[in-house]
Amino acid sequence: MTATDDTARTTEGVVVRDGVRLAYRDHHPGGAGGGGTRPPVLLLHGLAGHGGEWDATARLLARAGHRVVALDQRGHGNSERRPADTSRAAYVADAAAVVRELGLGRAVLAGQSLGGHTALLTAAAHPGLVAALVLVEAGPGRADPGLPGVIGQWLAGWPVPFPSREAAVAYLGGGNRPVGEGWADGLERRADGGLWPRFAPEVMVSSVAENARRAFWDEWAAITCPVLAVLGEGSRGGIVGAEEYAEMARLLPRLRGASVPGAGHDVHLERPGVLHRLVTGFLTEALEGGTTER
16 A cells, blocks of 8 residues: 555555456545545546546545545556456446445446446446446447447557657647646556556457447436536537437436536546536535435
């Protein structure tokens, strides 16, 4: 275990499920909300991401009294680099195992992009483990046969190894420094002196195979906990369109939604303070206000 001297203490640990190593960062409550009486939160990053990209949001939530666990999902970060199983079910089982192993009880699940999709499926499959759900730029989606090819081409285009952190920030952020910093934090320096991704591209491609084949509307309709959907702007890379959101709201009438002007797909990196306020406001209303089911 390691710790950092912040108002809300942070430690690191590992859960092993079916032989797969799952690394996490555990942000313990501190600051004004140090009593830790608010529900714990499990944060799930997107494809090719890492748990550390949630640090800014996690610290804010921990200072408000939440225990916050940010998981490196399988195939990502410091977790198992090449797991044999990259199915959606495996990702869901990992999230459920972390909630149970760390004693989080009924946790708030919050995820961005593919991590939001994992959180959505976990809420549907394990309602007893999930008190509330926060989706950041994520939804049930649609069948997209071309998705694996798009992901493969995107990752193949990365000019790795990056010769410096600044070069990585510039490329990965595309001029958006907070996004570039967040992605660069997920790189590792190898013996050749360069900075490399902490994932295998083929694992990333296989991780979206099921999303290429079908949408997940049945799972969405099965969710019983309160849900907040936080969206970026389509012009800046937001991926949940108006039609998808309208169907999400039709199937879950009590869905709460918020858009973040000026933010794109990586809302958690671009506007962590805004995201924190949206999440805490939602949880206060949905859980402390007594609205716990649709």
